[in-house]
Amino acid sequence: MSKLVYLQDRFVNTDKANISILDLSVQRAYAVFDFLRLIGNHPLHLDDHLNRFFYSAEQMRLPVPKSREEIKQIIHELIWENDIPASGIRIQLTGGNFSDGNEFFNPLLFISQAPFPAPSRDHFENGIRLASYEYQRQLPHVKSTDYLMSIWLQPYLSERSADELLYHVGGMITESPRSNFFILSQEGKLVTPATGILKGITRMKVLQLASEVYTIEERALSIEEAIGAKEAFITSTTKQILPVTQIDNRKIGNGSPGPVTTELARRLNDMVNRTI
Amino acid sequence: MSKLVYLQDRFVNTDKANISILDLSVQRAYAVFDFLRLIGNHPLHLDDHLNRFFYSAEQMRLPVPKSREEIKQIIHELIWENDIPASGIRIQLTGGNFSDGNEFFNPLLFISQAPFPAPSRDHFENGIRLASYEYQRQLPHVKSTDYLMSIWLQPYLSERSADELLYHVGGMITESPRSNFFILSQEGKLVTPATGILKGITRMKVLQLASEVYTIEERALSIEEAIGAKEAFITSTTKQILPVTQIDNRKIGNGSPGPVTTELARRLNDMVNRTI
Numbered sequence: 001m002s003k004l005v006y007l008q009d010r011f012v013n014t015d016k017a018n019i020s021i022l023d024l025s026v027q028r029a030y031a032v033f034d035f036l037r038l039i040g041n042h043p044l045h046l047d048d049h050l051n052r053f054f055y056s057a058e059q060m061r062l063p064v065p066k067s068r069e070e071i072k073q074i075i076h077e078l079i080w081e082n083d084i085p086a087s088g089i090r091i092q093l094t095g096g097n098f099s100d101g102n103e104f105f106n107p108l109l110f111i112s113q114a115p116f117p118a119p120s121r122d123h124f125e126n127g128i129r130l131a132s133y134e135y136q137r138q139l140p141h142v143k144s145t146d147y148l149m150s151i152w153l154q155p156y157l158s159e160r161s162a163d164e165l166l167y168h169v170g171g172m173i174t175e176s177p178r179s180n181f182f183i184l185s186q187e188g189k190l191v192t193p194a195t196g197i198l199k200g201i202t203r204m205k206v207l208q209l210a211s212e213v214y215t216i217e218e219r220a221l222s223i224e225e226a227i228g229a230k231e232a233f234i235t236s237t238t239k240q241i242l243p244v245t246q247i248d249n250r251k252i253g254n255g256s257p258g259p260v261t262t263e264l265a266r267r268l269n270d271m272v273n274r275t276i
Numbered sequence: 277m278s279k280l281v282y283l284q285d286r287f288v289n290t291d292k293a294n295i296s297i298l299d300l301s302v303q304r305a306y307a308v309f310d311f312l313r314l315i316g317n318h319p320l321h322l323d324d325h326l327n328r329f330f331y332s333a334e335q336m337r338l339p340v341p342k343s344r345e346e347i348k349q350i351i352h353e354l355i356w357e358n359d360i361p362a363s364g365i366r367i368q369l370t371g372g373n374f375s376d377g378n379e380f381f382n383p384l385l386f387i388s389q390a391p392f393p394a395p396s397r398d399h400f401e402n403g404i405r406l407a408s409y410e411y412q413r414q415l416p417h418v419k420s421t422d423y424l425m426s427i428w429l430q431p432y433l434s435e436r437s438a439d440e441l442l443y444h445v446g447g448m449i450t451e452s453p454r455s456n457f458f459i460l461s462q463e464g465k466l467v468t469p470a471t472g473i474l475k476g477i478t479r480m481k482v483l484q485l486a487s488e489v490y491t492i493e494e495r496a497l498s499i500e501e502a503i504g505a506k507e508a509f510i511t512s513t514t515k516q517i518l519p520v521t522q523i524d525n526r527k528i529g530n531g532s533p534g535p536v537t538t539e540l541a542r543r544l545n546d547m548v549n550r551t552i
Contacts, residue, residue, distance in 0.1 A: 005297065018294035019302065021281065021386050024369070026295065028423040029305035060428065094302070095427070110297050138414070138425055147304040148422055149414055151371070152336065 003082045006074045006111040011081070014112070023108060024095025031145040032056035033092035036201075037116060041085045042276040043075055044237075049091070056142045057093050064093060071111070078113050079248045086117045088238070092145070114144035119239050123163065124265070127245030127257045128234070130176065131162035132223055136169050140196050141217055150177035164205045164234070166223070166247060169196060173221045179236035181244075182206070183221065183229035183252075184214075184260045191229075202235040202268070209267050214260075223247060231258030233265075240272075241265040279358045282350045282387040287357070290388070299384060300371025307421040308332035309368035312477075313513055317361045318552040319351060320513075324477045325367070332418045333369050338370060338383045347387070354389050358470060364514070368421070369391075395515050400541070403502060403521030403533045404510070406452065407438035408499055412445050416472050418537050426453035428547045436502065440510070442499070442523060445472060449497045455512035457520075458482070459497065459505035459528075460490075460536045467505075470494035478511040478544075507534030509541075516548075517541040 005017035009070065012024055025031035036054040037044045050068055057064050062102065066074070075089055089111065096106030153165055154214050167174045173181055174196040179202040182192045192203065207216055226232055232244040232252045241264055243257030281293040301307035310329040313320045326344055335338050342350070351365055365387065372382035400411055409432065411425055429441055442457060443450045449457055450472040456479040458468045466486050468479065468504040483492055508528045517540055519533030 006299065014298075015296075017297045019297055020291075021283065021293045021295055021368070021388060023302070024427070025305075026301045026368075027301070027421060028427055030424055030427050031302070031305075031306075035282060058299065061431075092297070092302075112297060123408045135414075138411075144424060145303060145305045146424055148306055149305055151300075151306050151354075152415065155337075186391070212376070248378060 003084065003113060004078060005016060005113075006078060006109075007117075008108055008110070011077070017110065017112065018273070019094070019108060019110075020097055022098045024098050024105070025145060027098045027100045028095065029144075029146055029148075030060070031092060031094040032060050032062065032143055033090055033145060034143055035088055035090050035237055038079065038085065038089060039085045039272065039276050041079050041083070043089060044077070044272060044275060045201050045205070046072065046075070048204065052143060052199075052201065053062050053091050053093075056144070057107075059139065059142045060144070062093050062095060062105055065107055065109050074111055080110060084112050084113055085114050086114055088114050088274060089113050117238065119242070123239075123242050125257070127243035129161065129246040129249070130164050130166040130244055131157055131160040132166045132168050132248050134169065135167045136174065136196055137167070137198070140174065140198055143198055160249070162196040163214070168223055169245040171222050173223060173226060176234050179234035179239060179242075181221075181226070181233065183226050184258060185217075185225070185229055188214070188230070189217050190214040191217045191219065191221050193221050195220075200237070202234055204236055205271065206235050206241065206264060206268060209271060210264060225250060229253070231261050241268055279357060279360065280354060282354060282385075282391075284384055284386070287353070293388065294385065295370070295384060296373055298374045300374050300381070300518060301421060303374045304371065305420075305422060305424075306336070307368060307370040308336050308338065308419055309366055309421060311366050311418055311513055312518065314361065314363045314365060314389075315548065315552050317355050317359070319355070319365060320548060320551060321477050321481070322351070324480065326506040326519055328419060328475075328477065329367050329369075332409060332420070333383075335415065335418045336420070338369050338381055341383055341385050350387055352521075354387060358383055358389050359387055360391055361396070362392050363389050365389050369524075393514065393516070399518050401533070403519035404439040405437065405522040405525070406440050406520055407433055407444040408444050408524050410445065411443045412450065412472055413443065413474070416450065416474055419474055420442065425452060436525070444499055445498070447498050449499060449502060452510050455510035455515060455518075457497075457502070458509050458511065459502050460507040460534060461493075461501070461505055464490070464506070465493050466490045466492045467495065467497050467501075469497050471496075476511055476513070478516060481547065482511050482517065482540060482544060485547060486540060505529070507537050509537045511534045517544055
């Protein structure tokens with residue numbers, strides 16, 4: 001059944017949620033978005049996601065045509081009307097209709113909701129395999145719609161029987177296309193790259209949680225150090241915490257999800273359940 | 277007056293040329309295009325542009341839903357119906373509606389026409405100023421819709437009173453966002469970067485023309501060598517040949533358009549007039 005989408009001051013059915021081919025997202029890939037999870041119709045970390053959405057928009061010089069409170073109201077209306085308890089909400093702002101000067105934007109806002117893919121049980125229990133690839137996302141601190149490379153690299157992943165990419169610059173890890181990367185170092189510290197990344201909301205929550213127990217280091221991290229780590233995992237809104245058991249077909253630890261990763265995943269889950 | 281656009285098997289008015297917010301161009305910036313000029317309703321270098329369009333699509337694993345002959349037929353219908361003699365034609369192919377796997381595409385094709393901005397007389401007569409910026413376009417050999425950085429950098433240009441960007445990697449020039457870069461070296465050779473670039477159709481035509489008279493070198497070219505050159509210019513479908521008289525506020529030669537640049541522009545213009 002078609003669900004409602006908020007699109008420029010109106011609620012329309014998904015199959016009528018269309019924008020002009022002249023929109024800057026279509027013509028020039030100029031757009032930002034954010035994506036948040038609903039649990040039991042409760043939007044998770046809504047304020048954190050809105051903070052980042054407004055930050056991304058400001059970095060791209062796109063004025064947001066609605067206030068934070070208006071966006072919250074729209075989201076609550078969508079949740080009420082669509083009634084998809086296990087779902088995700090996408091808030092997107094594009095440059096609007098293309099004019100040649102490129103200096104003035106006429107931003108277009110849409111907010112859509114879709115069922116949320118449950119994280120794979122298999123991935124959580126057995127861990128995932130990453131394949132490294134040298135690439136730096138442009139404007140990494142901004143959540144733009146630029147996922148060209150991650151889509152283009154799907155065959156690269158398949159050829160390597162890997163589940164996800166791990167971007168690096170000169171052997172120094174940045175992030176996965178839609179996730180942040182962590183290790184538990186041989187010294188028992190939780191290490192995650194600090195620069196060249198999008199600062200994930202789940203990354204932030206994990207850092208908050210973990211800081212009660214572990215020493216945290218946000219710093220440069222090489223692929224070699226990661227492969228030699230005790231444990232590794234990625235974090236994202238859709239994946240929460242997923243253990244990483246291989247990088248470039250080399251095992252991390254004994255090649256199984258580690259106890260600290262599993263414990264952090266449990267604590268994150270508890271925190272989410274307390275939030276809603 | 278609204279003009280016709282070809283959009284997925286139909287001709288529609290521009291103001292009805294809409295695509296889903298779920299399209300991969302909107303959600304994931306996954307799309308290719310090409311752009312060609314019309315002179316007196318004649319599409320210039322149509323076969324060259326179609327060659328590149330099909331190449332870009334193949335590189336992005338996007339099957340083109342129409343044959344080359346069908347696309348030509350659509351373009352001729354648009355030209356006939358719209359009757360905008362001095363215009364540009366955009367042929368764009370997107371990944372189509374988004375599905376989470378990302379591995380299968382359902383490409384969407386549109387072909388649109390719009391009046392063509394006449395190249396600035398002032399720019400041609402006085403030359404343009406470039407501002408260098410370190411950046412490598414992703415998949416540079418593919419004409420994707422990714423112009424995020426060039427739009428984002430508009431204030432960088434304004435602050436430097438520059439007309440256009442000049443991308444480089446570690447001081448070695450690649451290209452401008454929508455143009456190729458050439459110099460006339462102190463040895464009187466025509467030099468243009470060979471790698472990390474989109475191979476422009478106008479670049480190809482200029483190389484063909486110039487090879488009758490000049491020694492051509494397609495090779496690595498530093499910003500320093502460019503600033504020390506006798507002359508410099510950029511080429512593109514919209515700009516044809518424009519003299520470059522400054523890079524980073526440093527004059528090239530005496531700071532005026534050079535005689536070889538002017539002569540090549542004249543020859544290119546003659547060639548275009550012979551073509552139509």
